[in-house]
Amino acid sequence: MRNKVWLGTAVLVLVAAYAFYFANPNIAVSMFSNAWFLAVPLVLGAMVGVIGERSGVVNIGIEGQMLVGAFAGFFAAAATQSVVVGVVAGALSGIAMGAFLAFTTVKGQLDQIIAGVVINIVATGITSFYYESGKTIPRGLPNFDVPLLSKIPLIGPVFFSDGPIALFALVIALVLHFLLFKTRWGLRTRAVGEYPSAADTAGINVVALRLFNVTMAGTLAGLAGTYLSMEATSTFERGMSSGRGFLALAILIFGAWRPLRALAAALFFGFMSASASQLQASDVVNIPQQFINLLPYVLTLVVLAAAAGRVRAPGAVGQPFVKGD
Amino acid sequence: MTQTTSEVRESPSSRETLLEIEGLSKSFGTVHANQDISLRVDRGEIVALLGENGAGKSTLVKQIFGLMTPDAGTISIKGDATRIKDPKDAIRRGIGMVHQHFQLVPVMTVAENMMLGHESAKGGILDLDGARRMVKELSAKHNLAVDPDAEIEDLPVGTQQRVEILKALSRKADLLILDEPTAVLTPQETDELLGVMKELAAAGTSIVFITHKLREVLAVADRCYVLRQGKVVGGVDDLSNTTTSDLASMMVGRDVVLRVDKAEATPGETVLSIKGLQVKDDRGLPAVDGFDLEVRAGEIVGLAGVEGNGQRELVESIAGMRPSVGGSVHLGKDDITRSNAHDTNNAGVGHIPEDREKHGLVGGWSIADNLVLNRYDEPPYAKGFVRDFGAVRENGVKLREEFDIRSPNVDVPAGSLSGGNKQKVVVAREMSARPRLLMAAQPTRGVDVGSIEFIHRRIVEARDAGAAVLLVSAELDEILGLADRIAVIHGGKVVAEVDGKDADRTEIGRLMAGDTDH
Numbered sequence A: 001m002r003n004k005v006w007l008g009t010a011v012l013v014l015v016a017a018y019a020f021y022f023a024n025p026n027i028a029v030s031m032f033s034n035a036w037f038l039a040v041p042l043v044l045g046a047m048v049g050v051i052g053e054r055s056g057v058v059n060i061g062i063e064g065q066m067l068v069g070a071f072a073g074f075f076a077a078a079a080t081q082s083v084v085v086g087v088v089a090g091a092l093s094g095i096a097m098g099a100f101l102a103f104t105t106v107k108g109q110l111d112q113i114i115a116g117v118v119i120n121i122v123a124t125g126i127t128s129f130y131y132e133s134g135k136t137i138p139r140g141l142p143n144f145d146v147p148l149l150s151k152i153p154l155i156g157p158v159f160f161s162d163g164p165i166a167l168f169a170l171v172i173a174l175v176l177h178f179l180l181f182k183t184r185w186g187l188r189t190r191a192v193g194e195y196p197s198a199a200d201t202a203g204i205n206v207v208a209l210r211l212f213n214v215t216m217a218g219t220l221a222g223l224a225g226t227y228l229s230m231e232a233t234s235t236f237e238r239g240m241s242s243g244r245g246f247l248a249l250a251i252l253i254f255g256a257w258r259p260l261r262a263l264a265a266a267l268f269f270g271f272m273s274a275s276a277s278q279l280q281a282s283d284v285v286n287i288p289q290q291f292i293n294l295l296p297y298v299l300t301l302v303v304l305a306a307a308a309g310r311v312r313a314p315g316a317v318g319q320p321f322v323k324g325d
Numbered sequence B: 001m002t003q004t005t006s007e008v009r010e011s012p013s014s015r016e017t018l019l020e021i022e023g024l025s026k027s028f029g030t031v032h033a034n035q036d037i038s039l040r041v042d043r044g045e046i047v048a049l050l051g052e053n054g055a056g057k058s059t060l061v062k063q064i065f066g067l068m069t070p071d072a073g074t075i076s077i078k079g080d081a082t083r084i085k086d087p088k089d090a091i092r093r094g095i096g097m098v099h100q101h102f103q104l105v106p107v108m109t110v111a112e113n114m115m116l117g118h119e120s121a122k123g124g125i126l127d128l129d130g131a132r133r134m135v136k137e138l139s140a141k142h143n144l145a146v147d148p149d150a151e152i153e154d155l156p157v158g159t160q161q162r163v164e165i166l167k168a169l170s171r172k173a174d175l176l177i178l179d180e181p182t183a184v185l186t187p188q189e190t191d192e193l194l195g196v197m198k199e200l201a202a203a204g205t206s207i208v209f210i211t212h213k214l215r216e217v218l219a220v221a222d223r224c225y226v227l228r229q230g231k232v233v234g235g236v237d238d239l240s241n242t243t244t245s246d247l248a249s250m251m252v253g254r255d256v257v258l259r260v261d262k263a264e265a266t267p268g269e270t271v272l273s274i275k276g277l278q279v280k281d282d283r284g285l286p287a288v289d290g291f292d293l294e295v296r297a298g299e300i301v302g303l304a305g306v307e308g309n310g311q312r313e314l315v316e317s318i319a320g321m322r323p324s325v326g327g328s329v330h331l332g333k334d335d336i337t338r339s340n341a342h343d344t345n346n347a348g349v350g351h352i353p354e355d356r357e358k359h360g361l362v363g364g365w366s367i368a369d370n371l372v373l374n375r376y377d378e379p380p381y382a383k384g385f386v387r388d389f390g391a392v393r394e395n396g397v398k399l400r401e402e403f404d405i406r407s408p409n410v411d412v413p414a415g416s417l418s419g420g421n422k423q424k425v426v427v428a429r430e431m432s433a434r435p436r437l438l439m440a441a442q443p444t445r446g447v448d449v450g451s452i453e454f455i456h457r458r459i460v461e462a463r464d465a466g467a468a469v470l471l472v473s474a475e476l477d478e479i480l481g482l483a484d485r486i487a488v489i490h491g492g493k494v495v496a497e498v499d500g501k502d503a504d505r506t507e508i509g510r511l512m513a514g515d516t517d518h
Helices: A002-023 A025-054 A062-080 A083-107 A112-129 A155-159 A164-182 A184-194 A196-201 A206-232 A244-254 A259-281 A289-307 B057-064 B087-092 B110-115 B128-141 B157-170 B187-202 B214-220 B244-252 B311-318 B341-347 B356-360 B389-402 B419-432 B449-464 B476-482 B505-512
Strands: B017-028 B031-042 B046-051 B072-077 B095-098 B175-179 B206-211 B223-228 B231-236 B270-280 B286-296 B300-304 B324-331 B349-352 B437-441 B468-473 B485-490 B493-499
Touching: A002 A025, A025 A062, A025 A155, A025 A164, A025 A184, A025 A206, A025 A244, A025 A259, A062 A083, A062 A112, A062 A206, A062 A244, A083 A112, A083 A206, A155 A164, A164 A184, A164 A206, A164 A259, A184 A196, A184 A206, A196 A206, A206 A244, A244 A259, A244 A289, A259 A289, B017 B057, B017 B206, B031 B057, B031 B072, B031 B206, B031 B231, B046 B057, B046 B187, B046 B214, B046 B244, B057 B175, B057 B206, B087 B095, B095 B157, B110 B128, B110 B157, B128 B157, B157 B175, B157 B187, B187 B206, B187 B214, B206 B214, B214 B244, B223 B244, B231 B244, B244 B505, B270 B311, B270 B468, B286 B300, B286 B311, B286 B324, B286 B468, B286 B493, B300 B449, B300 B476, B300 B505, B311 B324, B311 B437, B311 B468, B341 B349, B349 B419, B356 B419, B389 B419, B419 B449, B437 B449, B449 B468, B449 B476, B468 B476, B476 B505, B485 B505, B493 B505
Parallel strands: B046 B206, B046 B223, B095 B175, B175 B206, B300 B468, B300 B485, B349 B437, B437 B468
Antiparallel strands: B017 B031, B017 B072, B223 B231, B270 B286, B270 B324, B485 B493
């Protein structure tokens, strides 16, 4: 029943998008491309949150993980003049940050919120301290066309003519949905995040699974940062994640802790921002730029107020697991 | 037909022994939770472990299921005495356990819960159809109807329990441990469960059944062991000609009653008067059902009863923590039926709650602050809306001395104290307010012997100072030692009232078990 509602909504949105496209192909493609461009880091960030919270660990350090990913990716690429090394470094830095969160909260039972705050503060500090101006990377990650898929009207140019990380974000949302709901790993992850003692008595190693999930989710946060500094732009700026990690958490809630819904929610956020810019650019409305920039955050408030009470977080989120009681 | 363990008859050797425990001991610090326990369970047998709270039943079965390691003694399963490492190991060796708190993921379906931990997958994809089929087959085989696609949280408790039993059976358990399985069930669900247990036993599954409800033991068990203070104090080999009163007296023991020196009570005017009170439990079922009782100034009324007969709901309702749905509670002339906890307290009710960690103290706050939790907003502890920390501290220092609270000072968090000292903080706070009615629920649970004596003496002193005291306790000794008058609660109402002086332990045990026929 609920699935039917979602399917209906998706079809409706698609029809509306194509109606727009056939009315005005250029503007439609540019707006939707811009929406997806803005949504990519939010999607990746939300997936980090999905994996963590589904396992029972809140990650409010996504913001910091992204920032470090952006920093590490850019400066590794600048130092070696290799974009591949940059991407790998960005991903690895994410894993390192994920491991920090995992080991302090799951093993050390540090409060998860405190650990997340530590990550955010440390990330801001490190990336500002070691920041060097004037560095450049050989080139940003290039856009490429996916054979066949990029030929689809509207969807092709929007989703299948982008850089590698954007494509990865789309794929990972679909894959994660499948993994979470159709595989053994997913069942166990959900059990561990909902009711760890039940998983424990069923012989599942709760601590090990949480450590693994939270650590590996860091990869996605690192790549989200790398996207910012190497794919969306070719530069690193201080504080360039600018709240996207927190927005991702809002999207996670709006998306009811489900990968596909979070993907849709991120697209919705991206689209709202893109259409505001579009309206501004085409002089339809005359609002100061600051208010346009404010939009995603206001939207976050509205959406969360609307979603509050309707969605439910995994049962054991935020609670350390202590064996035997 | 009550005998001590050494006299328990050997059952015919033709039956296979599934579980044999010898000399099992387990201590926590200085508390001996299990001492030299020996018992045996044969195939297809239902064996009841009977005992009051804290008798060591749960500790015992946790060791069988590998959740705790024994300090001494052996547990052999089908003749194999190697140590049980963890629950996984126990499951592998054919032991299934249905915990008091169900180990089911509430937002998942029955089938998902059944497969959790040993999922079968085809090409990486979970075989949910297979799990569904397995649930259907098992539930048909054991006559336990469940819908494999229902989400656990939508199911009634009785059905959730059925899923737990099926889960154990799907792991090929031939010994099923049920930890107080009827505590959460309605009477109808209980009867169903007892039926299921009999069928399982007839099909060859052995069942270890923990309970303190005597009726259930007589209804299903083949044999029973009675635990008291960590020891097996008796066993009944043939339950067919045993009565609930036999079991009750074994359960509460015939040891020396912890006598408290006290003068004859001189009851004054009625302080607490409860008429036809009705209160519902957390599940919305009637727990207190037409309860009548009067407590007069200068007397201690002990409310005896097996736990779970409405005592908790009664106390919470009087204290203003739980709404009543019928009847009235008067304190002197004041109607406090609908008063909240704060007003009830101000009206003159002191409450030593059953769960001191949850309702008695704020663990992270200092002892001094905890000692004024009921008066923090009144002079001298507050002037207008500003608190007077000097007065709070002064009061703390005084009460710490007076009530012998063992702590470095009054500024340490109350949560850091031992059980006995925590309880003294609660007792000190409630008594120093000089309540008209002192309500003490399980006042000495989990408290060391020295503190028990101290608390008992204080309760008698409060009585002598003219307070009406309502003592609720699952410890019959405590009731017999302290109460001037004893009321027995069963099924949410008072089934008998007797004078404390001529109270007979066996008689009260029988009444507690709900046996009022003769």
